[in-house]
Amino acid sequence: MIEVNHVSLCYRMSAERVSGMKEFLVQALQGKLQYKEFWALQDVDFSIEKGEVLGLVGANGAGKSTMLKVISGILKPTKGTVTVHGNIVPMLELGSGFDLELTGRENVFLNGAILGYSEDFLKEKYQEIVDFSELGEFIEMPLRNYSSGMITRLAFSIATVVKPDILIVDEILSVGDAAFQKKSKNRMMELMSGGTTVLLVSHSAEQITEMCSRAIWLEKGTMKMIGPAADVCRAYEEGQA
Amino acid sequence: MNVKKICAYAVATFLILTVAFRLVAGEGFESGTVTSQMVREKAVTPEILTNTVLEQVFVSECDRITELTLLGTNYGKNVDDELRLTVLDGDGQTVASAGLNTAGLPDSFLWSIPVENSTGGHRGEMLTLQVTSVAGSTGNAVSLFYGDTISAGKYELDIPVEHPLSVDGDAVTGQLCLSVRGESRYPLARYYWHTMAALLVLLLLFCWWMIDSDRRGRSNLILRLLSAATRYRFLLKQLVQRDFKTKYKRSILGVLWSFMNPLLTMMVMYIVFSTLFKSNIVNFPVYLLTGIVCWNFFSEVTGSCLTSITGNTALITKVYVPKYMYPLSRAISSTVNLGLSLIPLVIVMLLTGTRLTVRILLLPFPILCLFLFSFGMGLLLASMMVFFRDTQFLWGVISMLWMYLTPIFYDAEIIPAQYMTLYKMNPLYHIIRIMRILLINGVSPEPKAYLLCAAVSLIPLFLGALVFKKAQDRFVLYL
Numbered sequence: 001m002i003e004v005n006h007v008s009l010c011y012r013m014s015a016e017r018v019s020g021m022k023e024f025l026v027q028a029l030q031g032k033l034q035y036k037e038f039w040a041l042q043d044v045d046f047s048i049e050k051g052e053v054l055g056l057v058g059a060n061g062a063g064k065s066t067m068l069k070v071i072s073g074i075l076k077p078t079k080g081t082v083t084v085h086g087n088i089v090p091m092l093e094l095g096s097g098f099d100l101e102l103t104g105r106e107n108v109f110l111n112g113a114i115l116g117y118s119e120d121f122l123k124e125k126y127q128e129i130v131d132f133s134e135l136g137e138f139i140e141m142p143l144r145n146y147s148s149g150m151i152t153r154l155a156f157s158i159a160t161v162v163k164p165d166i167l168i169v170d171e172i173l174s175v176g177d178a179a180f181q182k183k184s185k186n187r188m189m190e191l192m193s194g195g196t197t198v199l200l201v202s203h204s205a206e207q208i209t210e211m212c213s214r215a216i217w218l219e220k221g222t223m224k225m226i227g228p229a230a231d232v233c234r235a236y237e238e239g240q241a
Numbered sequence: 242m243n244v245k246k247i248c249a250y251a252v253a254t255f256l257i258l259t260v261a262f263r264l265v266a267g268e269g270f271e272s273g274t275v276t277s278q279m280v281r282e283k284a285v286t287p288e289i290l291t292n293t294v295l296e297q298v299f300v301s302e303c304d305r306i307t308e309l310t311l312l313g314t315n316y317g318k319n320v321d322d323e324l325r326l327t328v329l330d331g332d333g334q335t336v337a338s339a340g341l342n343t344a345g346l347p348d349s350f351l352w353s354i355p356v357e358n359s360t361g362g363h364r365g366e367m368l369t370l371q372v373t374s375v376a377g378s379t380g381n382a383v384s385l386f387y388g389d390t391i392s393a394g395k396y397e398l399d400i401p402v403e404h405p406l407s408v409d410g411d412a413v414t415g416q417l418c419l420s421v422r423g424e425s426r427y428p429l430a431r432y433y434w435h436t437m438a439a440l441l442v443l444l445l446l447f448c449w450w451m452i453d454s455d456r457r458g459r460s461n462l463i464l465r466l467l468s469a470a471t472r473y474r475f476l477l478k479q480l481v482q483r484d485f486k487t488k489y490k491r492s493i494l495g496v497l498w499s500f501m502n503p504l505l506t507m508m509v510m511y512i513v514f515s516t517l518f519k520s521n522i523v524n525f526p527v528y529l530l531t532g533i534v535c536w537n538f539f540s541e542v543t544g545s546c547l548t549s550i551t552g553n554t555a556l557i558t559k560v561y562v563p564k565y566m567y568p569l570s571r572a573i574s575s576t577v578n579l580g581l582s583l584i585p586l587v588i589v590m591l592l593t594g595t596r597l598t599v600r601i602l603l604l605p606f607p608i609l610c611l612f613l614f615s616f617g618m619g620l621l622l623a624s625m626m627v628f629f630r631d632t633q634f635l636w637g638v639i640s641m642l643w644m645y646l647t648p649i650f651y652d653a654e655i656i657p658a659q660y661m662t663l664y665k666m667n668p669l670y671h672i673i674r675i676m677r678i679l680l681i682n683g684v685s686p687e688p689k690a691y692l693l694c695a696a697v698s699l700i701p702l703f704l705g706a707l708v709f710k711k712a713q714d715r716f717v718l719y720l
Binding site: 069076090097113114 | 475478491556
């Protein structure tokens with residue numbers, strides 16, 4: 001389903017941040033254009049089978065989110081390749097495609113299109129999205145009048161309406177009030193148990209052990225360990241302590 | 242995706258467009274009328290008597306002369322004379338001749354003399370106009386004006402007088418005030434069908450190659466583009482709708498601004514340039530509005546594409562969408578705007594009594610060129626903007642300079658001849674020129690104009706697309 005072949009990703013950070021043309025030219029002419037290379041990922045190599053739930057653990061800055069971005073195509077690896085079969089729904093940050101000036105209804109279609117849904121699919125599922133988000137009448141109002149809870153509820157409803165081949169989750173999302181949190185958690189569980197390939201990132205080793213069959217432990221961009229979730233998590237927790 | 246069906250559509254569209262274009266273009270495509278520019282009057286020749294011979298050498302800009310226009314005076318009297326005008330070629334053979342009865346001519350005015358018996362095929366040749374009088378006598382004769390400047394807008398430009406007027410063999414300091422009007426045939430037009438047939442063969446070969454690649458499961462750029470077009474059509478539609486909806490949201494007049502904006506700009510410029518600066522452009526309101534509409538589109542597309550990547554940082558770093566979607570959606574929503582601003586243009590044409598001809602149907606050609614060119618520039622600017630945020634300020638200055646280098650409110654004739662080649666590098670010059678010929682003159686421009694227009698639009702497009710393609714993978718690292 002997903003094949004990650006010896007992927008490395010390098011951020012080139014200029015020693016002093018150059019963001020102007022004049023600065024760039026001056027420094028280029030002086031030969032001072034030095035870059036500090038920062039390898040966010042180094043030689044990461046694994047593959048995920050269909051229907052598998054894989055967890056990614058690691059400390060802050062270990063490259064977990066970068067890995068997810070590489071797999072979802074946002075970042076292009078410096079070295080190595082990523083092959084993905086099937087459609088991906090990345091649940092990295094919900095509602096980043098929202099336009100506050102548009103109404104809820106217009107945003108459903110806009111955000112749905114950005115996530116790669118087809119027009120017919122959205123028309124068919126529109127009511128389901130509105131119902132799940134519990135927005136009711138507010139759906140015809142511009143988003144700038146929404147509370148932040150309402151926005152995340154709508155975003156969650158759009159993102160999870162589809163049954164994707166591959167679901168990429170950066171931390172299990174629990175949004176809204178207690179009732180909606182429960183509802184959204186159930187929806188996530190439903191998605192993850194329904195034969196979908198899942199890539200899950202979490203700080204909580206406990207959660208990974210509970211939900212995943214296999215896990216990868218990333219540290220400073222390198223793969224420290226890969227194997228059954230329970231073993232990896234135990235090793236990770238021992239390493240932390 | 243059905244490649245065969247798409248190919249069939251492409252070939253059918255090509256055939257229909259080829260025939261339709263030739264039918265609509267009609268007048269002006271094979272041959273056109275050329276009128277040479279008259280020098281501004283400076284002095285007047287002596288009275289033209291029976292034994293006077295005026296000789297003026299000129300380079301013919303047309304194939305066949307149809308009319309000669311002279312600027313002359315009869316000193317306020319009713320002169321009863323006849324002028325004989327003979328145009329000779331280098332071998333002394335008569336090319337054209339005509340007579341002008343001087344009775345009842347307006348004083349100090351343009352005298353037009355139709356020429357009927359002229360022979361063809363003299364473009365670029367050095368010809369000599371001889372003017373003699375049949376019965377001119379002192380006190381009963383006319384004189385002609387001559388000069389050594391041309392008027393360009395409000396300026397007068399000195400021109401080098403290579404062939405001065407000669408009066409009885411003596412050269413004077415200037416050229417005769419002469420305007421030669423004639424018919425010019427465009428050799429390129431003769432090969433229209435040949436060119437189109439060749440293109441059709443190429444298209445068929447290309448289709449065959451595509452179908453073959455598709456059957457063997459090989460992918461190529463065009464196939465990928467086609468599949469992307471079907472896959473991302475809905476997204477594009479949504480993005481365009483968003484741009485359009487949010488643009489005028491919370492403004493009272495809303496979409497009416499798309500009509501009002503060019504109209505109001507035109508009115509301001511019209512007042513400024515028809516009162517403060519004198520301009521002798523025919524049908525100035527339409528001339529101005531055509532320029533403004535084109536320029537507004539160009540500046541809107543480049544301006545909005547410029548920030549299309551940096552302004553969508555939140556999306557680009559979170560979701561994978563082909564990056565060209567962002568500038569493309571903005572360019573398309575500007576095109577919708579352009580379509581709306583064509584409505585006031587048509588209204589102004591009707592109000593000024595401009596003849597609406599079938600040639601309006603050719604407008605999609607310059608508009609397409611304008612779109613491709615502006616989009617190409619937009620891609621280039623969008624990629625530059627990611628790496629150098631100075632681009633937006635720099636572009637503000639450059640685009641202002643560019644506006645003045647584009648004939649929006651002045652006539653390109655005022656540009657000194659030695660800078661003309663450089664001046665014509667501006668794609669907008671060619672695009673606006675075609676639009677004006679179509680709208681104001683109601684004829685088709687010469688075939689060369691279409692070719693040039695397409696070439697100068699496609700080059701920046703390819704350049705922009707290339708830069709964008711090369712840079713797009715690194716965008717996310719700099720956002």
